[in-house]
Amino acid sequence: TAQHRIREKSLARDLEIDTPAFWHVKNAASLHTAMATLNKDGILKTCTLGYDGKGQVKISPISDFDAVFASLESDDVILEEMIPFTAEVSFLIARTRDGSSRVFPASLNQHKDGILDQSVAPAALDDKLITAGTQAVTKLADALDLFGVMALECFITDDNRLLFNEIAPRPHNSFHWTIEGSATSQFTQLARVLAGMPFGSVSTYGCWQMDNLLGEHMENVPALLANDQVHVHLYGKSGAKKGRKMGHTNRQIG
Numbered sequence: 001t002a003q004h005r006i007r008e009k010s011l012a013r014d015l016e017i018d019t020p021a022f023w024h025v026k027n028a029a030s031l032h033t034a035m036a037t038l039n040k041d042g043i044l045k046t047c048t049l050g051y052d053g054k055g056q057v058k059i060s061p062i063s064d065f066d067a068v069f070a071s072l073e074s075d076d077v078i079l080e081e082m083i084p085f086t087a088e089v090s091f092l093i094a095r096t097r098d099g100s101s102r103v104f105p106a107s108l109n110q111h112k113d114g115i116l117d118q119s120v121a122p123a124a125l126d127d128k129l130i131t132a133g134t135q136a137v138t139k140l141a142d143a144l145d146l147f148g149v150m151a152l153e154c155f156i157t158d159d160n161r162l163l164f165n166e167i168a169p170r171p172h173n174s175f176h177w178t179i180e181g182s183a184t185s186q187f188t189q190l191a192r193v194l195a196g197m198p199f200g201s202v203s204t205y206g207c208w209q210m211d212n213l214l215g216e217h218m219e220n221v222p223a224l225l226a227n228d229q230v231h232v233h234l235y236g237k238s239g240a241k242k243g244r245k246m247g248h249t250n251r252q253i254g
Contacts, residue, residue, distance in 0.1 A: 002144070002169045005047045005078045012164040015143060017136045019164040020155075025077040028069045034079045035065060041082040046074045054114070058082070083163060085155040089123055090174040091137040094189045094199065095146040102189070102199045103134050104182065107174040107210075109153075115243060119174040119210040120253070121181065125156070132162045140167060149190045151175065173212065173245070180231050180250045181208030207254030213247040215240035224249055 002008060009019045023034035025044070035042070039061060046055035059068050059079070069077070088109045095101040105122035123130070137152040144150075151172035153165040171186045178185040184192070184200025192200055213221070213232075218240045224232050234247035 002150070002167050003048055005045060005166065008167055009078070009164065011143060012136075012140065015136075015139045017139065017164050018161060020083050021081040023079045025069070025079050026075050028066045031065050031069045031077075031079065035059065035061060038079065038081055043080050043082055044068060044072060045078050045080065046072055047076045047078050056114070083155055084158050085163070086158060087156040088165070089125065089129070089133060089154050089156060089162070090119075090172060091133040091152045091154070092149060092172055092175045092186060093137045093141045093146070093152075094149045094186075094193050095141045096193055096196075096199075097147050099142065100199070101138060101141060102202050103137060104175060104178060104186065104189075104202045105204055106130055106133055107177070109174050113243070115214070115245075116173050116212055118212070119177060121175075121177050121208055121210075122204055126160065129156065129160070129162055136162065136164070144169070148193060149186060173248075174210070176233070176248050177208040177210040177250050179233065181205055181252065206252050209251050209253045211249050211251075212245055213249065214242065215244040215246055216242045218246055221247075 006024050009022050012019050025031045025034055041060045044057050044059050049055060057068055057071060090107045090109055092104040093101050107119040107121040108123035109116055110118045133154055140152060141150055148169060149171055150167055150169040152167050155163040155165055157163055171190060175186045181204055183203045189200055224230050229251055231250040237246055240246055
């Protein structure tokens with residue numbers, strides 16, 4: 001379910017979690033039909049394998065639908081309405097085999113060119129949004145009988161509602177701040193769940209900011225390493241290409 005966008009959003013809708021309008025598109029003809037219904041800007045994405053802005057393209061009522069569909073080179077595609085949103089937020093849950101769970105404080109996220117750029121936590125949001133996200137990620141974890149950890153990414157709309165974007169049943173980039181910023185990191189919590197140990201505390205040590213280090217940022221690493229207020233995590237990857245995640249930094253900001 002979590003590796004297929006149509007199944008993800010269908011599950012969310014079945015659980016009465018708000019989603020953008022969406023259509024399953026299997027050929028150019030079905031794209032024409034879906035766009036006639038949508039009649040405004042949308043995003044066309046492959047149902048599988050897309051990440052960090054890959055496997056997706058914007059589409060409008062005046063686009064060449066046949067050419068846009070062909071550009072994705074897939075017959076398993078989702079069309080989603082384009083949502084005006086003010087922010088993106090993620091929630092992370094850890095769940096045991098017996099259904100017990102813990103939810104980490106939410107992360108408020110900024111993306112650039114489809115790639116996560118920065119996360120700040122705990123997210124300074126209305127209590128109703130935090131409650132709605134916590135309830136949504138718990139419902140999804142229970143429905144999937146999750147054993148491990150899972151992130152839920154949501155949009156915050158102009159009228160202050162949460163809309164489901166996607167789920168990821170694994171430790172998540174937007175919660176790397178937990179390595180220094182939480183009493184129990186997402187990685188340690190996953191290990192505790194798998195080992196049958198009690199949950200670790202999800203309390204935080206103040207407010208934290210995580211910034212991704214992409215290939216084009218690697219020239220900044222020496223200065224970052226020299227700053228004792230910054231925790232630098234490098235992934236040991238070879239080939240620092242533009243847009244490739246090479247590491248991240250964590251720093252306390254409050």
